[in-house]
Amino acid sequence: MTAQDKTVVLVHGGFVDGAGWRGVYDELTRDGFDVRVVQNPTKSLDDDAATTRQILDGIDGPVVLVGHSYGGAVITAAGTHEKVAALVYITAFAPDKGESVNALLGTFPQDGPQPPILPPVDGYLFLDRAKFAEAFAGDLPAQHAKFLADSQVPWGLEALGGVINEAAWRSKPTWYLHVTEDRMIPPAAQASMAERMGSTVVETPGSHAVYVSRPAVVADIIRSAAEAV
Numbered sequence: 001m002t003a004q005d006k007t008v009v010l011v012h013g014g015f016v017d018g019a020g021w022r023g024v025y026d027e028l029t030r031d032g033f034d035v036r037v038v039q040n041p042t043k044s045l046d047d048d049a050a051t052t053r054q055i056l057d058g059i060d061g062p063v064v065l066v067g068h069s070y071g072g073a074v075i076t077a078a079g080t081h082e083k084v085a086a087l088v089y090i091t092a093f094a095p096d097k098g099e100s101v102n103a104l105l106g107t108f109p110q111d112g113p114q115p116p117i118l119p120p121v122d123g124y125l126f127l128d129r130a131k132f133a134e135a136f137a138g139d140l141p142a143q144h145a146k147f148l149a150d151s152q153v154p155w156g157l158e159a160l161g162g163v164i165n166e167a168a169w170r171s172k173p174t175w176y177l178h179v180t181e182d183r184m185i186p187p188a189a190q191a192s193m194a195e196r197m198g199s200t201v202v203e204t205p206g207s208h209a210v211y212v213s214r215p216a217v218v219a220d221i222i223r224s225a226a227e228a229v
Contacts, residue, residue: 003226004032006062006085011038011052011078013069013092014155015127015136016148020068023215028222034059040074042155045100045162049077056081064226067092068211069185070159073101079168086225087172090211090218091179094193095164102160104189113183124154135183138207139214148209174199175225177210177218184208200224 008028010021018037028035038055040048052074056063062085067075072092079087093101108114116131127136132149140148176194178201180187185208194201202221204214211218 003223004034006064006226006229007034007036007059008064008066008222008226009036009038009052009055009059011048011065011067011071011074012040013067013071014042014125014159015152017153020148020209020212024211024218024222027215027219031219031223033226038074040071042070042153042159044156044158045073045077045164046158048074048159052078053081056083059083062229064088064222064229066090066222069093069208070101070155073159073162073164076164076167076169077162079172080166081168084168084172085229086175087169088175088177088222088225089194089197089199090177090221091182091185091190091208092176093185094167094169094174094176094197096167096196097164097170100161100163104193105160107192108186108189112186112188115184120157123157125157125160126152126154136207137209137212138181138183139205140207140209140212144212145209148212169197169199173225173229175221176201177221178203179206179208179210181205182208182210200228 133145137145
């Protein structure tokens with residue numbers, strides 16, 4: 001079995017949709033991978049994990065499951081699926097059993113940059129549009145960052161507070177892309193989560209939007225996971 005015999009499934013994070021994966025999708029499909037992009041509504045962790053499992057159910061053969069940011073919590077929940085052979089975290093949250101993204105946010109260093117999340121309205125969160133580019137997309141062209149800020153997907157409090165029942169990384173091999181200039185998930189928090197999982201770590205410069213700004217780097221770590229399992 002070659003690396004390309006594995007299907008890659010890409011899971012986006014909060015405040016954005018799956019369209020941001022286009023560059024990574026193009027890189028991997030050019031190499032012969034079958035790639036699927038999950039479009040999660042990000043209303044609740046349970047719903048997003050169920051949507052991701054529905055995609056996994058329809059795939060023949062092993063899967064490399066990839067999550068960015070909050071998508072890391074989704075793949076941690078959904079990655080227990082029997083078809084998942086490897087998990088790849090792209091500057092992503094990696095909660096353990098009984099933890100939520102909200103709990104992990106509470107462990108972030110208080111002396112560093114804080115995600116500019118506005119107070120919830122009707123159970124949903126947005127990032128401050130004026131601070132979006134600096135926090136989320138510092139290495140993207142200004143107009144692209146503005147588009148992401150102006151096209152935000154509401155992030156549900158039930159997604160933020162959803163608790164992991166069984167952490168897939170406890171039983172599946174993991175890779176972690178450590179992004180050194182991320183101002184949403186601090187590099188120290190990334191390193192701590194990757195170490196706890198025993199991940200194979202690749203480090204790169206870049207913003208939280210590294211999956212958009214550096215698709216070749218993201219594709220490389222996914223290829224590595226596909227080749228290793």
